[in-house]
Amino acid sequence: MSTQDDSKAIPLAFAHEQTPVRLLELPPSLLSLIENSTFQSSAPVLKIKAPPKPIDNGPNTTPTGPTPFAVLTTATETYNIRSVHSSNSIFILKPVPIPIIPDQDDADSDTEMVDDPVITSKPGMIVTSTCASHLELLPSKPNTELLLQSALTEYKSFESPPDRPSEPLSKSQILLNTPVSDAEFHEGWRDVTAFEIDNWALRLSPSTALQIFEVLISLVLSRGQAEEIDKDEMGMHFFNQLVEQDGDLEYPPDTIRAVIRGAFESKKTEDGSMVYSYDTPYTTKWVGKHILLSNPNKSFTEREFMEAWRSKAPDECEKFVDLKLLEGLHTRSVLGVIRYIHSTDSEGGAAPANKKKNKWHEKFAAGKKR
Known part of the structure; x- marks a missing residue:
């Protein structure tokens, strides 16, 4: 029983x-x-x-x-x-x-077995x-900038543009194939000075982006000498007028807009439009970073690099020139030699290693190793 x-x-x-x-x-x-x-x-x-x-x-x-x-x-x-x-x-x-x-x-032993x-x-x-x-x-935290650098064809000059492939990838297709969130993608798109020409996604070479930036700053200064302008309230329409009136900047309009979005600090106004300014630490960092990117294999002396940085940066940005702005983008030896850091972390970091997860099987495995 x-x-x-x-x-x-x-x-x-x-x-x-x-x-x-x-x-x-x-x-x-x-x-x-x-x-x-x-x-x-x-x-x-x-x-x-x-x-x-x-x-x-x-x-x-x-x-x-x-x-x-x-x-x-x-x-x-x-x-x-x-x-x-x-x-x-x-x-x-x-x-x-x-x-x-x-x-x-459980049935009584004296009871007859029940067939059904x-x-x-x-x-x-x-x-x-x-x-x-x-x-x-x-x-x-993926390195979106590095992912896009490898995915996008580099555009160096309007005189000798890259050969267009038979099936070029557009910005929307690149976004679909890049393993990052939409916000991270758009930030990386701005950081690599990317743009589209006839649904073909490209990125400007750092030296070309720097060259376009210098021309834009010279146009702004020339306009400022002729009339009073608010350098903190320059919209995209303002830059379009500058380029149209000058006529010497022969790069495609989308490349110029890409430099403006990447190099100038943006701010949204009350009516929802964007305005751009350049007398900020943001623009100063962009200039220093692109000097390094334009010479990825060059060893600068600290004095040589700082002089190049100050000469490329607008006068209003000279007070912000400081190597602390480029932390994580360069190495400096004890002899004062500065080099660009070639990043290899394209996948970004996962959760920090020091944050231990309370998994019983991980604790068990750790205990066996002792």
């Missing part, structure tokens, strides 16, 4: 055909975004993206380009997707009534899916 009280037990069964399920663990920031959207009129747009496959340069060579990896993006953030395997499976349960057949051992016992049902759970792994989202 069984002495176990099954009256309080919950029956559990496994479905013969398991439903494929992939669980996704949400970080707190993303969970909060989704939960808060329930009180808003529109839900957040989430995208899963991956870059193109690395370019195969032939046998005995290493493929170039970013390593393919999937990311999930919101409007402003990027998360790397990582598959996490566990020795403990996760069961997906569904409440269903489960048939219960009476145990013949009464089958009843009892509320229970059925396992519809078994997950031995799940997907984890790790916050990432």
